[in-house]
Amino acid sequence: MSTAPGGWLHIPDGTPATDIGLDLGSKNPDIGILKPGQGKDPDSSEPGCQVGPKDPKDYAWFQRVLARVGAASLTAFAGDGESTAALLTTRQGSDFFQGFAHAASGSVQDQDYTLLGEKFEGTDHVFRLNGNRVQAFSGVAADVLDSLVTRKEPKRQADIAAYRHQVHARRAKEHGTFWDHTWGGVVSIGRDGTVLAMRQIPPFRDE
Template identity: 40%
Template structure:
């Protein structure tokens, strides 16, 4: 018989350590897998895959030996990342609330390291490939926040679905053939930013497996193909991070990580002025393809992929900011506020179907968490037979700015508040787990009264 709901909620805020593996040996193992794949392709006269060169270990000072996480913080990270995902028939909140199926999937061992629980190891409850892929996103992005937070203190970090952002400029799918369209692309853009300064873009691919470390090597080799598909500025100069989370049946979970160096800064051409983030970015019809000789004066060398050139940096900064805003609004359950930040190609029609009540006469739902007001939406479901309520939203003042289209003001306020959100993950008055992100979003859960 499973735990009662109250015990499950308490377990959601128990902190566990997650081991981090990022070594020269890992990088060498990935190179060996990539070289073996190249040999097989040559033997079959198949085209070789282009992989991000120079993947190497992340210095321990930028990551530590492990990262401390609670299951609830992990699920918040996963929910925020997936809220605009275009997987299957699900859209919007259907993707976000799917993270709740892992409420009982994680536990820890006597050494304080996170593992799968008995529930998480149950193949009837969790399809393994889906579980490792989805949890891999949460673990990877949690560690990415840690690494980039150490490297860029005083900056904010936004996680943007790469497909949503790229669709503003490129047709990614369709019947028409394009020799330069890349089918393997980064999963996320991480935007490191602060008001009044140019953004920096880091490409990220998140993978996960229930297999052995050798499987992680294979996944990271494939991830190197994904991150090579997008170049920002001068070709070859875009930073990237590739993650492979090993989720064994009984042993501790381990996050494997490699990175490639680069600048990735969205510098604006001289004399163009700052990009107005309140201005909606227009859809563009950019022809796919990257000229690896771009800027060198040599003959063009076109390969498949997507090139964000310096003259497009201002436009792409607005694309990222609006996709970030769309994700935040979708996290609150907003239809119209989400749609205003997306173009038709980015899936605007999926959110135009209904209007968030918060923009009309009354709000959908508002709660106080840690003494602060949040606007959002809730989801009620049964946890081991007990009805529980999950709430996701954003701080009221920040919601008001985004609902009115004030992206610049939202970012200024959110950046100023980033260090003021309480870290405590249990709110006694709410009577349940709560997670607050620096972007102003909240996810909370409690037994329904």
Template identity: 45%
Template sequence: MPTEPNERPVVLPGYHLHPEHHSWFARVLAQADAASLMAFTGGGEPAARYLTESQGKRHFDTFTHAGTGIVQDVTHIIHGKRFVGTDHVFRLNGVRVEAFSGLAEDLFDHLREGRVQQYRHEAHALRDSWPSDPWDAKGRGPVSLHPDGTVMALRRLRLS
């Protein structure tokens, strides 16, 4: 950072990118974001397609345990919109609960097909249109919708 003539320069942590590298860096960030979204929806292998070796691609290319190798195997309709993702069932103080993490199906389809820029454009256009109601009456539980099209939903499972 600029300083007075006789002062030591102030150095901040970080990286300087020259303008000729801005588009490359934007693609790297978009790919990393796509990988995190695919992992959030339960897909290790689909996440790996967006990672480099140094980012950990090898962790998803190897054998995975059946409980961790789930590939976006569940759809739910939340606030009238279809989401693709995965769910986990666990006990919370003895009560069986399902936690669903997913992405809006139309946005998910873009990432599944490798269309990262199309996902980014549509997610950006939709960012202010997601419902803000924290309760899904049909699912009987709390939901959190994020502007990027992701959802986390919880619901109590009925005893069978």
């Protein structure tokens, strides 16, 4: 599988992107990368997972694996353990995220902020840094996260195809680290719609 210009994974014929959200099932491909021997040396195997060119079915499966893991990284960053678990297999550690809500009480929307004019949803922490109280918010652009959240009622599956199109469209948007005067602190936006924002919290009056 190769990467085409613009960041898209090359999709071989017969593996349409509309199927990218299908369940991974219990497929368990052979582990190991075949390394051809040199001269009289026999072939050997290196650690890894190899998608052979003679089995197009593996291309579609592996594409779904990559897409779902990428989506799971966003939901985990936003603190939504339930949606993260739904995107991973047991071997990938879905059990770890079952019933787990990062710094929240069961909802990915425990915090939302408008940063640099865009709405983000996620979770936050408050801690001390050199004696000062600091708030750190980690989240994902609301439109991207909405495609992946499965815990909302009625229950639904993540729309992986929509998520990929939204993230790809965001590549043309400005990203980087900026000072947001309304937020009152530093905001760092990634190309995939993730955000990390930090600001100092005014001290209590008795401090």
